[in-house]
Amino acid sequence: MSLDVKNAIQSGKTVLGIELGSTRIKAVLIGEDNVSIASGSHDWENSHVDKIWTYSEEEIWKGLQDSYQKMANDVKQQYGVTLQTVGAIGFSGMMHGYMAFNKEEKLLVPFRTWRNNITEQASKELTGLFNYQIPQRWSIAHLYQAILNGEEHIGDIDFQTTLAGYVHWKLTGQKVLGVGEASGVFPIDLNTKKFNKTMIGQFNELIESKNLPWKLEDILPNVLVAGDNAGVLTDEGVKLLDVSGELKVGIPLCPPEGDAGTGMVATNSVAKRTGNVSAGTSAFAMVVLEKDLTKVHPELDLVTTPSGNLVAMAHSNNCTSDLNAWVGLFEEFSKTMGIKVDTDKLYENLFKQALEGDPDGGGLLSYGYLSGEHMTHFEEGRPLFVRSSESNFNLANFMRVHLFTAFGAMKIGMDILINEEKVKLDEILGHGGIFKTEGVAQGFLAAALNTPVSVMETAGEGGAWGIALLGSYLINKKENETLEDYLNENVFVNQEVKTMSPDPKDVEGFEQFMKRYTNGLAIERAAVDNLK
Structure with a gap:
């Protein structure tokens, strides 16, 4: 046990990051060297209630408390001390979605997550109005769709925010968002790093006839950039986070961010000409742009880094959920055969089997569309x-195709960025559990994008570590030190990186698979229309 780590914990020189992801809430405590020293996690799943993907408020707080407590117990077990304070805290969550509250701070309708493809009319109308891509999952699309639907709660809205913004607000009393998270709520003015005032005016004019008792600017959070102080932990906040009551009040918080922003930070891809792919329940590629795109593309969203630089995002709603379900089936089969298998080993063996498959996956086809997919227009x-x-049906091709299809919808957006917009990329950094087995998903992603893909040794750390780094930046940055410089000089200076260049055979095979993928979308449409 390092005495330095113990002293850092006792003197509050650590930073806590907590991310509320789609399937897991993870708490990570980092030391003075920005390396993780303790962690805890809580598994959870969204519910499909009245055709809405949601998580209840009770689940949010139960999961947050459980992940925090497990992290605090990890500290106690490893270092023999009780965690009572930290230098800073940061919260991150699934971007977008809809959480609307009245004056009494009561949630007006169940939390509508990013996963809901129920705002098509609003998305189209707002994209046309602003001449700016407004995806279905964005918070403003959810708000406007609720207005179009004539939902009763609309007149009672006092505050609208995201999951990360909600948690931060309850723990600090501050109604704020980090600019990266805010950029998935409503378009950002890149000069002011605030919500675009011209577009806010256009929106207010659009809904004027509804005679609502609020203007848009009245109900949106304030926008902050990385490094800004976003309030401190209150008495009420401590009770909500730490049920043991050990944690002290007054700890500073960094601006709450979305999982896209924390993914950029965790992979050190916040500088121009860098990009990262986050692959989990959803898959999204983030590319930091040198200049604006030439036109609006429905397949590409424009968001920002946590510092407010323009980013193009190719986002697909589905990635690993169906792949995980198939691995679960193989695990179940092993149990019925009386064979006890380690889950991590099972993933590793099945993933490696994919390397033995035909370049195009042997003519097999899969769509892992557990939920709707906006990239290919499925509600x-x-x-x-x-x-x-005639297809070559074996285990290697079966696994290969399921790994290919995990990146299929996202590739459609990336092809537009690279081939049509001629965006230049030096490299892409991959992170998420799918990259855990060395050289498999990483190589397939390199083939899909025809670009070198790097994976860092911290690739599995994910967004909780990313938001902890933003907390570290808040309290440790030098005067006028940019986030890019802070990460380069304090976090990633000695980071081990493994890079894979695209294999021409795999590139060609992936293109053949994508032709099959595109042609087969009619099958998916028939299934959606006829299989209830």
């Missing part, structure tokens, strides 16, 4: 596996 999902009688 609902139907996971499908399809093959012809």
Whole structure:
């Protein structure tokens, strides 16, 4: 046990980051060297209630408290001390979605997550109004759709925010968002790093006839950039986070961020000409742009880094959920055969098997659409596996195709960025559990994008570590030190990076698979329309 780490914990020189992801809430405590020294996590799943993907408020707080307590117990077990204070705290969560509250701070309708493809009319109308891509999952699309639907709660809205913004607000009393998270709520003015005032005016004019008792600027959070102080932990906040009551009040918090922003930070891809792919329940590629895109593309969203630099995002709602379900089936089969298998080993072996497959996956086809997929215009999902009688159906091709399809919808957006917009990329950094098995998903992603893909040794750390780094930046940055410089000089200076260049055979194979993927979308449409 390091005495330095113990002293850092006792003297509050650590930083806590907590991210509320789609399937897991993770708490990570980092030391003075920005390396993780303790962690705790809580597994959870969204519910599909009245055709809405949601998590209840009770689940949010239960999961947050559980992940914090497990992290604090990890500290006690490893270092023999009780965690009572930290230097800073940061919260991150799934971006977008809809959480609307009245004056009494009561949630007006159940939390509508990013996963809901229920705002098509609003998305189209707002994109046309602003001449700026407004995806279905953005918070403003959810708000406007609720207005179009004539939902009763609209007149009672006093505050609208995201999941991370909600948690931060309850713990600090501050109604704020980090600019990266805010950029998925409403378009950002890149000069002011605030919500775009011109577009706010256009929106207010659009809804004027509804005679609502609020203007848009009245109900949105304040926007902050990385390094800004976003309030401190209150008495009420301590009670909500630490049920043991050991944690002290007054700890500073960094601006709450979205999982896209923390993914950029965790992979050191916040500088121009860098990009990262976060692959989990959803898959999204983030590319920091040197200049604006030439036109609006429905497949590409424009968001920002936590510092407010322009980013193009190719986002697909589905990535690993169906793949995980198939691995679960293999695990179940092993148990029925009386074979006890380690889950991590099972993933590793199955992933490595994919390397033995035909370059194009042997003519097999899969869509892992557990939920709707906006990239290919599906309002609902139907996971499908399809093959012809001539296809080469074996385990290697089966696994290969499920790994290919995890990146399939996202590739459609990235092809527009690289081929049409001629965006230059030096490299892409991959992070998420899918990259855990060395050289498999990383190589397939390099083939999909025809670009070198790097994975860092911290690739599995994810967004909780990313938001902890933003907390570290808040309290440790030098005067006028940019986030890019802070990360380069204090976090990633000795980071081990493994890079894979695209294999021409795999590039060609992936392109063949994508032709099949595009042609087969009619099958997915038939399943959505006819399989209820």
